[in-house]
Amino acid sequence: MGRYERDEIKPSIDIATKIADALGVYLDYLTKKTNVELDNSIIKRGVEIQSLPDEDKKHILYALAGLLQNVRTKLAFGK
Numbered sequence: 578m579g580r581y582e583r584d585e586i587k588p589s590i591d592i593a594t595k596i597a598d599a600l601g602v603y604l605d606y607l608t609k610k611t612n613v614e615l616d617n618s619i620i621k622r623g624v625e626i627q628s629l630p631d632e633d634k635k636h637i638l639y640a641l642a643g644l645l646q647n648v649r650t651k652l653a654f655g656k
Contacts (some may be wrong), residue, residue, distance in 0.1 A: 580586045588596065597607045605611045626637055 581588055593607065594604060597604045600607065603611075626634055629637070
């Protein structure tokens with residue numbers, strides 16, 4: 578691990594994936610492609626939504642957008 582930490586060598590994609598799995602994070606987080614540590618339960622729901630028929634996805638995403646807007650409004654006005 579020390580050579581990776583000192584940036585002397587780069588791990589292969591297989592090794593990087595194993596490191597991410599061991600740490601319980603996604604590869605994008607490990608490689609600093611994102612600063613958001615993703616929640617597995619949210620990812621699972623996203624995958625579930627992705628597999629639905631287009632019309633159902635459209636309705637769920639519309640409802641989700643409304644819920645998110647409601648939260649943003651509450652946060653903005655401190656309610």
